[in-house]
Amino acid sequence: MFGSLWSLLVTESRPRIIPEATVARLAVYLRVLAGLAGDGCGHVSSGELAAAAGVNPAGLRKDLSYLGPCGVRGVGYSVSGLRERLTAALGGERSRPCVLVGIGRLGAALADYAGFASRGFQFVGLLDADPERVGDRVGGCTVRPIADLESVVADTEAAIGVITTPAEVAQSVCDRLVAAGVRSILNFAPVALTVPGGVDVRKVDLSVELQVLAFLDQQRDGGRPPVTVPVPAALGAQR
Amino acid sequence: MFGSLWSLLVTESRPRIIPEATVARLAVYLRVLAGLAGDGCGHVSSGELAAAAGVNPAGLRKDLSYLGPCGVRGVGYSVSGLRERLTAALGGERSRPCVLVGIGRLGAALADYAGFASRGFQFVGLLDADPERVGDRVGGCTVRPIADLESVVADTEAAIGVITTPAEVAQSVCDRLVAAGVRSILNFAPVALTVPGGVDVRKVDLSVELQVLAFLDQQRDGGRPPVTVPVPAALGAQR
DNA sequence: AACCGCTTGTGAACGCAGGTACAAAGTCGC
């Protein structure tokens, strides 16, 4: 009713902000849809998608509603249409150049992983301080000395930097990446990076993941034998 | 005030539940303290710890308050005392046996990583379906055939299972782990695992991390120039 | 053409997490 009027007033696009938690789930939905596109089905309901993504159907609909009306009531969502909408919302299909610093065991695994390229993320620069590793070819790219960091970032216009160096040097690597123009950083080193405003950092901390699991395990076991806690199912309840 | 009274009523320990987000941060604090213990300083203030951990000082104090009074007013927290308190809260120092399924590039990197063992997490079982990999020694452990999964879990009493197999087989591997008695699972495969109640699953999704960074990057750039938005047709066509 | 069933989209309520501000409490200096 006044939705069309409003869209006229705002000229274009969605001024609405999308919560970060929603963005993360949108990426999951997109991957599920990619697997679904192979099948012949042209439509999916929120219930099916939610089941495949492991989330609540109502939450999924609310997530999608941030992109505006995407589905058809009584039918569901067009698989191809929703894919386009999601890819557009998440930054389009354009290739996103990334640089990876620290080509150790973890770094090499990331550089060699095909799942990133299929989503538009390409490692155009692999950097390491170890002369032994420089010159190696990993995942279709040659490892270059860390001294080339600035020039590689400048040449490739890399937007994302991934840090898989030892923790001690992660901050200095981060500083150099930011100085070179990188404004998005994914950090695997177990340190809290300090960055200037306007730079986004996401941290992947595998030790913490294990420690949380250990805590939940202990909490579960600790609650069972000794005393109290009449409802053991409440905590472990799965959706 | 009535906190002490209440603690008397409940006899002992902490019946208070600790939010999962807090647990994750507690693990970070513990790691920061480990690095700090080498130094001579016997006390740290919430401000120092918070700066090192990259969080708000008040939030850190609130996190620690879940464990009961840990610090001394006017002085700070005893480094050694807080370490003991945190390790106890997170499940003690006892070694936690883990099994790792799928010794590919990522799995091998994890199995070879020294940072887990130093926190009590030991990979006591490495399993893979590829006969080529069976028999390899990775990180002080020999890769065994996937058929041994049940016996390995039973023998080692592994509490945590880590899945680094291709996505297609992740659910079946998960089912076997759960059936064998594993109640905590860390999943790297890009699928939503379905588990029965009482089993905890945590998922690490690196593609999603990159995609969120890409979105934030796009959102930042999209906000700077006045107009445009390269996909104007999508909305008009919708309605 | 009107009805019916199915699914979306969203308003409202709830619970949780993070931040601010302040009072309690202990130590250090004199």
Place this chain on the structure above:
DNA sequence: GCGACTTTGTACCTGCGTTCACAAGCGGTT
């Protein structure tokens, strides 16, 4: 011994995320 300073611990508030429930809308059917 006492005062003042420092730092903790917590109560309050605000905003976010999630869930529930329901009305609106569309396709198919009669």
